[in-house]
Amino acid sequence: MSKCDQCIVRQFNSLKHLSKEDLMRMSNCKTSKIIKKGEPIFEEGDYLNGVYCIKDGVCKISKMSENGKNQIINIIKRGDLIGERSLISEEVSNLNAIALEDMEVCFIPRDEIVRDLEKNPAFTMDILKTMASSLKNSDNLIVDMAQKSVKQRLAETLLKLQTKFGVNEIGAIDIQLSREDIANIIGTATESAIRLLSEFKKNKSIGFKGKNIIIINKNDLEKIANGF
Amino acid sequence: MSKCDQCIVRQFNSLKHLSKEDLMRMSNCKTSKIIKKGEPIFEEGDYLNGVYCIKDGVCKISKMSENGKNQIINIIKRGDLIGERSLISEEVSNLNAIALEDMEVCFIPRDEIVRDLEKNPAFTMDILKTMASSLKNSDNLIVDMAQKSVKQRLAETLLKLQTKFGVNEIGAIDIQLSREDIANIIGTATESAIRLLSEFKKNKSIGFKGKNIIIINKNDLEKIANGF
DNA sequence: CGGTATCTTGATTGGTATCAACTTAAGTGG
DNA sequence: CCACTTAAGTTGATACCAATCAAGATACCG
Numbered sequence: 001m002s003k004c005d006q007c008i009v010r011q012f013n014s015l016k017h018l019s020k021e022d023l024m025r026m027s028n029c030k031t032s033k034i035i036k037k038g039e040p041i042f043e044e045g046d047y048l049n050g051v052y053c054i055k056d057g058v059c060k061i062s063k064m065s066e067n068g069k070n071q072i073i074n075i076i077k078r079g080d081l082i083g084e085r086s087l088i089s090e091e092v093s094n095l096n097a098i099a100l101e102d103m104e105v106c107f108i109p110r111d112e113i114v115r116d117l118e119k120n121p122a123f124t125m126d127i128l129k130t131m132a133s134s135l136k137n138s139d140n141l142i143v144d145m146a147q148k149s150v151k152q153r154l155a156e157t158l159l160k161l162q163t164k165f166g167v168n169e170i171g172a173i174d175i176q177l178s179r180e181d182i183a184n185i186i187g188t189a190t191e192s193a194i195r196l197l198s199e200f201k202k203n204k205s206i207g208f209k210g211k212n213i214i215i216i217n218k219n220d221l222e223k224i225a226n227g228f
Numbered sequence: 229m230s231k232c233d234q235c236i237v238r239q240f241n242s243l244k245h246l247s248k249e250d251l252m253r254m255s256n257c258k259t260s261k262i263i264k265k266g267e268p269i270f271e272e273g274d275y276l277n278g279v280y281c282i283k284d285g286v287c288k289i290s291k292m293s294e295n296g297k298n299q300i301i302n303i304i305k306r307g308d309l310i311g312e313r314s315l316i317s318e319e320v321s322n323l324n325a326i327a328l329e330d331m332e333v334c335f336i337p338r339d340e341i342v343r344d345l346e347k348n349p350a351f352t353m354d355i356l357k358t359m360a361s362s363l364k365n366s367d368n369l370i371v372d373m374a375q376k377s378v379k380q381r382l383a384e385t386l387l388k389l390q391t392k393f394g395v396n397e398i399g400a401i402d403i404q405l406s407r408e409d410i411a412n413i414i415g416t417a418t419e420s421a422i423r424l425l426s427e428f429k430k431n432k433s434i435g436f437k438g439k440n441i442i443i444i445n446k447n448d449l450e451k452i453a454n455g456f
Numbered sequence: 457c458g459g460t461a462t463c464t465t466g467a468t469t470g471g472t473a474t475c476a477a478c479t480t481a482a483g484t485g486g
Numbered sequence: 487c488c489a490c491t492t493a494a495g496t497t498g499a500t501a502c503c504a505a506t507c508a509a510g511a512t513a514c515c516g
Contacts, residue, residue, distance in 0.1 A: 065375035066454050073367055089360040131359045132317040138366035145373035146415025147293035187374025189505055226294050417473055
């Protein structure tokens, strides 16, 4: 089994504040899992007996509305930690985490994390900061959803995705999302998202390579996102 | 100056975990403020050199969108603590807090809170739990904003307001909100909110007493909120 | 190669924003 | 206390945006 103190992924999240001996102990109680594309890491209503550290791959964090529509709230990538919130609030998860590609994740049991929260203020403080930052993101998302048009949200989403995931060798946004996923991020019908994508393409703001999206005119998208 | 260890409001927030001596020290460095209706406690871009404990009154937490529209994200009442997030993330505030009625708030300086975060794990843990709970709320709000119609959101908002603020002697929801405020909570134009309110009234789901709103048929509103 | 999921475009409907006019309520100063 | 001013609330008409339904095209998979 690989060791946590040698895991490079650790550097990206709150676990970086743990001591070598904490990490050694963690190595012994963690379990590693392979999650296939499309499969859940956890789902709404699941009781999470620990947290997940994403070693490789990307997943979507989503939630069903009472209307039966799926809303993607966040996309999580290598190095992120998920599940801390349910652990801290001691409730079942209110969110789904579903793999967008094959993933490798480490499960760290509850007791281990609780012990670190109690013993290691730097770790706790980092979790606090991460949550404060998430809350700020959420505030922004609420305002966007409430006040911006679907077109604005799509433009903004494309820009955010490129910033977060970069571009691959052909210059396309480096994440594999279906049209439906994109629609579920911006909170609209799949057809509407598709229609707007082809409008953007017609205006040469973006281009397609298969289903992959290439941002051609970033400036245009920024203008649209800000309402011009 | 009144003393924190005798302040009843403390029981409602994370400060309840502080020791008597911590509270004594806090009493000496806190300052009490009167905020008039309509005035800000703090605004977007302000650097908050501490947190505010709401001793009395109600305020709205809002944020401007790039479109120039105002979105109310939360309503804060007696006993709540605000400003911790900006303090924790060490950034300027991304939100406005504006009094909806005359208020009395206590300002607790940064150093005092930081000291407690460092020294008192129970306090820190409670802040963490509060933030985890806020995040859950935010998730729900994002989904609602993205997926529900304005009518659904209005029905839901009225129910939430009644749950949170109760009813006054005439049976009306016990918080003073303008029609514009209501529109800014649900993220729509003032006229749209008004139109839907009078539709609800026509259907006898709600009634008016001046501008105050009385929920007559809770069941109806619940059905509407859930999409029927 | 056939079947299925995903993607795409068209036509229609309904919901919501916007603009404009008007009414009512809430100050404010003489 | 009244006349005046201004803010808040209300209603109507119109235009636009986005959801929905329907049909067809393309890609994917066993």
